[in-house]
Amino acid sequence: MTTITFYKTGGFYYGFEEQGHTGFAESGEDILCSALSSMTMLIINAIEVTYASTVDYTIDEETTDIRLIAKSALPKYEKDEKKQYAVSGLIQAYFYQLMDLVEEYYDYLDVKEVEREI
Numbered sequence: 171m172t173t174i175t176f177y178k179t180g181g182f183y184y185g186f187e188e189q190g191h192t193g194f195a196e197s198g199e200d201i202l203c204s205a206l207s208s209m210t211m212l213i214i215n216a217i218e219v220t221y222a223s224t225v226d227y228t229i230d231e232e233t234t235d236i237r238l239i240a241k242s243a244l245p246k247y248e249k250d251e252k253k254q255y256a257v258s259g260l261i262q263a264y265f266y267q268l269m270d271l272v273e274e275y276y277d278y279l280d281v282k283e284v285e286r287e288i
Contacts (some may be wrong), residue, residue, distance in 0.1 A: 173188070173190055173282075174188045174282075175283070176281070184244050193278055194278045244258075
């Protein structure tokens, strides 16, 4: 099972952590794992390239665990309010997309959100 924990503070989503393998299928055949990987890379690339913001992330090649923190989603770190809402909204959209997936793949995904300061 993959557990994805989203971090937010003051109503702003600013990061997430993904841990574990979905176990939906064998490695290389797991479409659920592929979907998560693709969506995660979309988030990273959109923040870095489209929004020209810094995103701190780590991807453990052995475990495939991922941790992403985008300080630009928070008013404390980003003065451009449009950019801040865009970055936070992108992460929030990922949260809601995963919540939709959980409805069908509840044996393979666990998604939660926590209030946490950076």
